[in-house]
Amino acid sequence: MSAKIRVGIVGFGYMGEIRYRNVTEHPEMELVGICDPDREAEIAAKNIAVYKTWKELIDAAVDAVIVCTPNFAIPEIAVYAMDHGRHVFCEKPPGRNYADIQLIRAAELRNPQVKLIFGFNHRHHPGITDAKAIIESGSLGEILTLRGVYGKGGGYDYHTSWRNDERISGGGILLDQGIHMLDLFRYFVGDFSEVQGMRGITAFDVEVEDNAIVILRTPQGQLAQLHSSATSWKHIFRLEIGCSKGYAIISGLLSKTGSYGRETLVIGRRPARNERIAVGNPREETSYYDHDPSWNIEIAHFAECIINDTPIEKGNSIDALKVMEIIDTVYKQPIVQMDKIQREK
């Protein structure tokens, strides 16, 4: 491919704006236009071509489409784009449910020339990439356990967000946020053979879960546990990776507002047999990060795979399918509402 990759963006919300910046910063990409009926004035104000419908944008001479819409719209747009030979970048979650991702996957299979990637950007956070490299070097031994907490505090208008309207989003906090942690679990240990989950509505007047607990086991016996919560009242991200010779803890997350705290990676080592260190208080080293390259890396990976016609390695449809399979298993469980509490109206 000699010319630049011509890109269209559907949806100009929080993610759409991030992707707009990523595309304009990428030397091999060129922005054709953006479609978002609710934000046409803002798009025009940036001197970007406004497209009235997403079909018009895809039908325009674009090579690739970035889908940043609410979950319900993702499958139709992604499938249409692939069936028209466009490469597709979908933000997570990959649709509302397992059926949605299967539709998208089927379109990918019948259009083998297109690249399809999903926005699991957490894999590219510096704390995660460093932890992955250190663990792969073998210096911490084998991974034994994973424990993840990903939480936020739903606001007083939480029940009005489309993210909590089941018809639009397909699920609650687990699908919206917990999905990233599940993807990271898979990134570190691969597939799980056992999945159990519980979900509940504890504080909000919504139809979807505001808390979920998932426990998992790999065929090798590694254990994992996730708590995904909209009632943490504080933004929290913490992934503890327990290994045979030590541990890695990623906590905090570089973000636009910094609300998840400074991103850190703690590496601790199990003391050697004769080491004179107080039991339970091993040597630890903490890395602090101050730059989040994850969004740009994802777009760069997408561009590189298009240009070189190589398979998507991080965030491909198998990753999306597998993580949706886990969520689907949890969503087969009944959703239980807590009693006797005053919910936010």
Added chain:
Amino acid sequence: MKTIVSVNEISEFEIKPRRELTAWKEQVATEIGERWSDKSRWVTVSCPVCETDDRQHAFGKTGFSYSECARCKTLYAHQRPEAAELDWWYKQSVSVSLWKEKLLRSTETSRLEKIIEPRAYWILDGISEYISRQGASELVYTDVSFFGRALVRKIAEDSTGLKIISSGITDAAAYAGTGIESKPIASLADISLPAPTDILVAIDVLERVFSIADFFSKMESSVNPGGLVFATCPVASGFEIQTLWEQSPSVIPPDKLNLPTVSGLLELFAASGSWKVLELSTPGMFDVETVKQTIDALPDKAWPRTLLALVKHIDNQGAQLFTEYLQSQRLSSFARIVLRRV
């Protein structure tokens, strides 16, 4: 770039026992007096980091005069013995043999556990993080550290796929039956590598060379593109040196002739365009302890009340939290650096 905070239960006296340390310091002072009373052949150097000559006198220490660079605030001995003399010191002086035979040996177990092992993890984890080993061809690993034998051995034990060359000036003896090649650099006057390298390790080197700027500019042609440098250095911008200044027990010539600042180093690497800073942190653990002990040892000195409140009147937990704070703000007096050759 990242910053490191390192929590480790360690006291400086585990690795430098008080009695031996005092004896060694006395020997250093005596030997400097005997060997270098005549300074007529000493050389004058510019700031080892920014290379300007604009400096202010800071203090005198054991026959050496330290200045502070007016531009980058590096603390350095602007007059020092010529290279051949320093070579002699590092290889043949009684002080150094006392250091190697007494201090290093008597604390070997502690040092291995608390210094060498974490340092080996730092380097090996860094290689994993920053070099893609796909294709898995052997990487050339060159160590030019001072007194670096224990680390070289540890790296050889714990790593695979590295061709290890030991080139430290002080470490000329061969490593029998280890696969480690010994190709020592002959003189401080000409620090050049025997062959291009993918990984360069320079522990306790920057404080001894004539010019840090010159060292890194030489290494530009010796470290392969994409290759890494792991280095350590005392830094004058750290809490202990800034607080204690002429009383600092860490400024010991001729082992510590250059004490750059964190900002001076960052500027040097930014200006060169050949190095990307992957890490510049100050995981030094002894600042608070050293300041506290120096205050205790010199009770008659008029220490600022804030200092007494911050350092003297706090418990161990407070000292640890203070140490973590200093590390997180790159305000400790010992720095470590990871660079990539771009």
